[in-house]
Amino acid sequence: MKKKGVGMSCVLHPTGNKGAGDPSQAAIQLKPDGTFALLVGAVDIGQGSNTILRQFAADALGVPIEKILVSNFADDFAPLCLGSFASRVTLIDPHAVVNAVEDLKRRIREWVANEWEANPEDIEFDGETVYLRGDRERRSMTMDQIAAGANFGGGYNPGFLVGTGAWQPAKFHAHDPETGEMPAVGAISFGCCIAEVEVDTETGVVDVTRLVQVWEVGKAVNPLLVRAQINGGLHIGMGYALTESSYPYWPTEDYAPEKLGDYFMPTFLDYPPELIYGIEEVPHPAGVQGAKGFSEGSSNGPPPAIIAAIHDAIGVWIDTYPATPEVILKALEAKKASE
């Protein structure tokens, strides 16, 4: 018999290393033609860090995004990023990028002020135009002109216009040995998941028929990528909940997987036919434009929501992940025996 159930969960995911002390750096260079090279250390593991860091740089510079090239560790001179883990990049690296852009603007101000024999504090930016406050008619240069002038010299003073930046949420704070106190936390994101399942009481197979997942992400820097992360994390969450184990018949390892086909990850065919995602934004005080990381969290919510839905369907709580057909059938047998 197929029994239906629904369950929900509310979970969190922290951004960044516990105890903080996890910096990232960025550098940005004005190329001779007025385009920009943004160097970051973050590894794009598919989450789209190159894409969003470029967005942050374009906003901070006020130039069209097409003018910015992103490179992550393609050469020797490279900024450090502690790594693409702990959902830390969206909180930390944008600060490094914005700081690098501010540093570059400072250098541009100095270079231009030197040309005009003016005070750097009187130099203003308007997108790709740089001008002297109060004398925009006579004292104005485009970014292209500055780029060519500084890089190629000629009638101008030579300059290497590069800005650098670094940021971390806080200095590292170790656990207090007595209380475990560790107050430094970068940011925390929040998720809610609602799962509907069908449990086949003869085979023990659980089908997830509908799944709704919402994440509160601070600021959805790129809603397309947020959606990809919410629905992508579900994949690992569903496997964790229902099928995946490296030792399926623990304690013997005889049946440990040898090829991908032996390892029971969900496929797209296992995805809930009805899959709904949602984004909520509570701007985080520590984030650039309110942004914080959340992506890993999208794996956290589905497992307990699925377990709650199984409970709703068949009246037993499964306490051991994954809830394989074997686990479900044994739980049903135990329930029957106790009745």
Added chain:
Amino acid sequence: MTQYVGQAMPRYDGIGQVTGTTKYVDDIVLPGMLYAKCLRSPVHKGIIRHLDLSAAERTPGVVGVLTAQDVPGQNIYGASGDQPVFNPDHIRYKGERIAAVVAVDEDTCMEALEKVKLEIEEQEPVFDMFEAMKPGAPIVRPGTTHNLHEYMPGMTTRVIKLGDVEQGFAEADLIIEGRYQTTQQDHAPIEPHVSVAYLDPANRLVIHTVSQCLYFHLSQLVRVFGLPMSQIRYIGGTIGGGFGGKNDIHADHVAGLAALKFRKPVKYRETRREDLRYSGKRGVFVMEYKTGVKKDGRLVANHIKEYHDTGAYGGFSAYATEKCGMFASGPYWIPNILVEAKTIYTNKVVSISMRGFAIINGQSTMEIQMGKIAEALGMDPWELRFINAWRDGDMGASRYIVRGAGALEAMKKAAELAGVQLPAHLMAMSSRRR
């Protein structure tokens, strides 16, 4: 002026990936490139008594072999600094690397590996972390007397406490207990672990890596190679899926050592079988909860006993055990929390980071606990969460202050999208105030 943050934009590097033009590390093929394969321990625990690689080395097409003696720096890597690149003596898990064969192709490597004479005095392993904690259990780490990680010398339990959990239980109307076990999960990215290394014209070691965290790994590799950072060009940034599995070094040390010794380009890659069986996995946690709650649904105490199986080496596991404990009470204000967390060594593959690292274990179990509490109270599961959800200024287990709280907002939106009608008194709640 265009505002880009907030815009749905396609991925910067997406076109290359969907059209198959992105070059991944395994796409690199260099003239005269050699290949490496590793000799792995066939037993879970034991002492290497004899290793004879001479027949393997004489195999036509084999250029040479690598053992612990070929490591110019320290034969140590890993986040805890305790893993040998090539194990010279005490085997701790099945599949641990003992040596490598370097040859003109992988088939020749495999042929040579079959000719290796290896004698290991097998010892009784321990796999279950609760067995490993018993007196007299087999010792995973030679030279130690027990299988527990020490957070500080002599400290085998990390305690995190807020308020007074006993007083909290005294105030509780109901106490719910639960014991949960999480799963050992494989990262299974499309791209298995791979590395290509060679010496550039200036004699610098160049490594093309699939690392998720370049500087973390570079810091470990300079110790292995005995080289300054300026002598290594570590090129990464494009990887075919990681999910946390590439926060540990799996291939760069072997490829780099081979390139240094044989002064030729070397590719080292794991097969899917090697990756599934012997690379690090998401570690198993057992979480024991005792939660006190008032009749009106307010959580007043949470006592968590946490056990994390780190496998044969330390990795990031102790960090993860602590981080799990910090957040395992979920997004809820609970004035009295006591976490007692242990990290335990067993003769299994190393537990490493994986998406949701350290956090999924606590969230996925505490939420089952919340379901049981709602059931015991006869309360709607939404209402239980709404009552207890963090508001700005609340405090978590390790005394961090919650800022930018958003659990209530996420729940309201999810209920709306799912067509769940929440009562007005819940919809009126906000994370900005209690």
